[in-house]
Amino acid sequence: MASIKPLILSHYHLPLSSSSSSFTIQKPTHSLSLSPRLLNRPIQFQSKTISSPRIHLLPQPLHVYVTGPASDPNIADTDPKLDGLRQEDSPTPRVVTWELLSTLLMKHKFRLAVCVGSLLACTTCTLSMPIFSGRFFEVLIGVRPEPLWSLLSKMGVLYALEPIFTVIFVINMNIVWEKVMSALRAQIFGRLLIQKVEFFDKYKVGEITGLLTSDLGSLKNIVGENVSRDRGFRALSEVTGTIFILFTLSPQLAPILGVLMIAVSISIAVYKRSTLPVFQAHGLAQASISDCITETFSAIRTVRSFTGEKRQMFMFANQVLSFESSGIKLGTFKSINESLTRVAVYISLTALYCLGGSKVKAGQLSVGTMASFIGYTFTLTFAVQGLVNTFGDLRSSFAAVERINSVLSGVQVDDALAYGLERELKQKAVNDEHYKLFFSNSSDEKNLNSHLHYMSALKTSSNVFSVAWSGDICLEDVYFSYPLRPDVEILSGLNLRLKCGTVTALVGASGAGKSTIVQLLSRFYEPTRGCITVGGEDVRTFDKSEWARVVAIVNQEPVLFSVSVGENIAYGLPDDDVSKDDVIKAAKAANAHDFIISLPQGYDTLVGERGGLLSGGQRQRIAIARALLKNAPILILDEATSALDTVSERLVQDALNHLMKGRTTLVIAHRLSTVQNAYQIALCSDGRVAELGTHFELLAKKGQYASLVGTQRLAFE
Numbered sequence: 026m027a028s029i030k031p032l033i034l035s036h037y038h039l040p041l042s043s044s045s046s047s048f049t050i051q052k053p054t055h056s057l058s059l060s061p062r063l064l065n066r067p068i069q070f071q072s073k074t075i076s077s078p079r080i081h082l083l084p085q086p087l088h089v090y091v092t093g094p095a096s097d098p099n100i101a102d103t104d105p106k107l108d109g110l111r112q113e114d115s116p117t118p119r120v121v122t123w124e125l126l127s128t129l130l131m132k133h134k135f136r137l138a139v140c141v142g143s144l145l146a147c148t149t150c151t152l153s154m155p156i157f158s159g160r161f162f163e164v165l166i167g168v169r170p171e172p173l174w175s176l177l178s179k180m181g182v183l184y185a186l187e188p189i190f191t192v193i194f195v196i197n198m199n200i201v202w203e204k205v206m207s208a209l210r211a212q213i214f215g216r217l218l219i220q221k222v223e224f225f226d227k228y229k230v231g232e233i234t235g236l237l238t239s240d241l242g243s244l245k246n247i248v249g250e251n252v253s254r255d256r257g258f259r260a261l262s263e264v265t266g267t268i269f270i271l272f273t274l275s276p277q278l279a280p281i282l283g284v285l286m287i288a289v290s291i292s293i294a295v296y297k298r299s300t301l302p303v304f305q306a307h308g309l310a311q312a313s314i315s316d317c318i319t320e321t322f323s324a325i326r327t328v329r330s331f332t333g334e335k336r337q338m339f340m341f342a343n344q345v346l347s348f349e350s351s352g353i354k355l356g357t358f359k360s361i362n363e364s365l366t367r368v369a370v371y372i373s374l375t376a377l378y379c380l381g382g383s384k385v386k387a388g389q390l391s392v393g394t395m396a397s398f399i400g401y402t403f404t405l406t407f408a409v410q411g412l413v414n415t416f417g418d419l420r421s422s423f424a425a426v427e428r429i430n431s432v433l434s435g436v437q438v439d440d441a442l443a444y445g446l447e448r449e450l451k452q453k454a455v456n457d458e459h460y461k462l463f464f465s466n467s468s469d470e471k472n473l474n475s476h477l478h479y480m481s482a483l484k485t486s487s488n489v490f491s492v493a494w495s496g497d498i499c500l501e502d503v504y505f506s507y508p509l510r511p512d513v514e515i516l517s518g519l520n521l522r523l524k525c526g527t528v529t530a531l532v533g534a535s536g537a538g539k540s541t542i543v544q545l546l547s548r549f550y551e552p553t554r555g556c557i558t559v560g561g562e563d564v565r566t567f568d569k570s571e572w573a574r575v576v577a578i579v580n581q582e583p584v585l586f587s588v589s590v591g592e593n594i595a596y597g598l599p600d601d602d603v604s605k606d607d608v609i610k611a612a613k614a615a616n617a618h619d620f621i622i623s624l625p626q627g628y629d630t631l632v633g634e635r636g637g638l639l640s641g642g643q644r645q646r647i648a649i650a651r652a653l654l655k656n657a658p659i660l661i662l663d664e665a666t667s668a669l670d671t672v673s674e675r676l677v678q679d680a681l682n683h684l685m686k687g688r689t690t691l692v693i694a695h696r697l698s699t700v701q702n703a704y705q706i707a708l709c710s711d712g713r714v715a716e717l718g719t720h721f722e723l724l725a726k727k728g729q730y731a732s733l734v735g736t737q738r739l740a741f742e
């Protein structure tokens with residue numbers, strides 16, 4: 026749950042008015058396709074006295090899904106998912122399906138009906154025009170007894186109506202498709218968020234971004250690029266209508282002319298599409314240029330210090346030259362393509378003049394019909410070419426959808442996370458438009474049901490907070506391999522008890538698996554065998570949203586969001602209303618208040634991308650304030666002070682000592698001097714705890730710990 030609002034907020038700069046007691050979203054500082062309603066919406070950490078309605082979870086017993094003690098009467102022994110939670114049997118189903126698209130479309134039935142009506146109306150207008158042109162010539166040469174003004178007024182009505190119907194069609198079609206795409210984008214984003222962590226090991230951020238931007242963009246273009254005249258549905262209706270009218274006007278001429286026009290137009294359109302790679306290559310060349318510029322100037326200090334200017338110039342020139350050559354090629358193809366459409370029209374017209382002209386001469390065809398045929402020649406030529414282009418767009422959209430589905434169906438949803446998240450969102454979605462976007466189709470119901478089914482094997486009535494504040498944490502015979510490297514066993518039967526309210530230090534050689542233990546305790550991964558318990562309860566009996574609330578982590582490189590200092594601290598409780606006083610209290614306890622108020626805008630100061638405008642020690646203290654605010658009973662410090670200088674380290678260490686008080690804490694540290702006062706020290710080696718005891722007990726053992734201490738030349742004794 027913690028990830029939803031913050032992800033929205035992370036795109037916003039949220040200055041905190043120092044005079045106010047609440048944080049308000051002011052204005053996005055860079056483009057983002059979010060509803061403008063967000064802009065004026067009070068964000069979640071308002072003063073408690075004027076707090077927005079808080080969502081309380083139903084006090085129902087939790088449904089859980091793992092094995093507990095065999096004697097537990099609530100355990101369904103037969104549940105196939107109970108053993109180990111590997112879920113090999115449940116790959117994620119396809120995400121973008123026809124069913125989903127039609128469900129999303131059907132939410133806009135009325136608008137769709139308007140689209141169909143206006144499409145038929147504007148096509149009828151378009152297709153009537155050549156008929157009226159034909160009549161116009163007949164009136165002019167006196168073979169039609171209709172008054173000229175009467176004919177002209179009818180044509181005027183037609184000319185006026187066609188653009189009106191076109192606007193109605195295009196606007197409504199765009200609205201429907203934009204809404205469908207927003208829902209789809211949100212749902213894919215939501216689906217990505219609940220993937221298991223191994224998904225993020227497998228795919229780079231760029232690839233994931235590509236799914237949501239260029240691939241979905243390609244799907245969006247199906248309508249965006251094809252609502253105009255001569256494309257998409259309009260082209261299809263014009264082609265069908267024109268052929269029908271041609272046959273009605275002249276059954277002898279229509280087959281020859283129709284077939285000829287369609288054949289010429291299709292072959293030209295197909296040729297034009299075959300030049301698409303040239304256009305794409307030009308786009309790629311342009312992208313390479315901007316990559317080169319970004320890389321050069323974002324690493325300008327490195328370029329300077331290695332005198333890399335010449336190399337960068339060479340690289341840039343290389344990109345510019347290939348852009349130039351693709352540009353020249355593109356220009357040539359563009360001009361050929363431009364002329365080819367005319368060639369299609371000229372061939373069709375020539376055929377029409379030859380065949381139609383001879384029929385008019387022989388008195389078998391009226392001049393008016395001949396004039397109408399000329400109009401239809403243009404209509405048909407452009408519409409057929411547009412249709413071929415639309416088919417090409419469809420092909421690339423299908424490929425994009427296939428890519429999205431293949432990425433998302435090859436991996437698995439983290440049911441334990443999805444369950445908690447969906448349960449909470451379903452309640453919030455009732456009142457909040459933003460969350461509704463994530464639940465707008467029947468397949469969500471199915472998903473929720475499947476998560477519920479998955480979670481329903483066991484029940485626990487324990488409150489995760491009370492067991493975490495009072496119980497020990499035990500890693501019991503834990504085996505673990507990373508999903509992407511299943512053959513390499515990182516932990517092999519590790520046992521460790523973290524006594525409630527005390528500090529346990531994990532030490533060991535690099536690669537011994539210390540951070541892996543942290544990942545398991547955080548439940549980013551689940552043990553391959555064995556289990557982790559808290560107060561005797563298997564942690565997997567709690568959904569991951571609940572578990573995330575009881576564990577706070579401070580890393581060596583804490584990640585801050587590009588919002589203000591105040592909001593970064595308030596992120597400790599992303600779903601709650603956090604008062605400014607609470608934020609300041611946490612900052613003071615983390616030794617951060619003094620430096621924060623000396624920043625240009627105090628708590629409103631923006632920290633830059635990933636907190637880049639702050640020093641390492643400052644970032645660290647903000648992360649500690651965030652963890653203090655979270656007030657989680659379990660605390661993990663992963664090399665939290667290792668990157669700091671002595672002064673910063675002392676400040677951070679003081680803050681950490683404050684943070685650790687009364688919490689079950691696991692500390693990872695390479696510098697053994699920082700953990701000598703721990704309640705117990707566990708030395709990891711070969712995937713197990715090889716030595717366990719206090720600093721002095723382990724020294725007395727003269728084992729691996731003692732030699733590590735010796736290596737670090739620590740004069741403790």
Ligand SMILES: Nc1ncnc2c1ncn2[C@@H]1O[C@H](COP(=O)(O)OP(=O)(O)OP(=O)(O)O)[C@@H](O)[C@H]1O
Nearest residue numbers: 226507509510515534535536537538539540541542
């Ligand atoms: N996401 C991952 N996928 C596959 N293997 C991984 C992953 N993360 C870590 N490993 C491997 O797991 C082993 C243990 O790594 P871990 O980070 O737990 O060690 P560590 O004791 O914390 O090391 P250090 O003290 O250097 O941080 C290493 O061999 C590492 O290559």
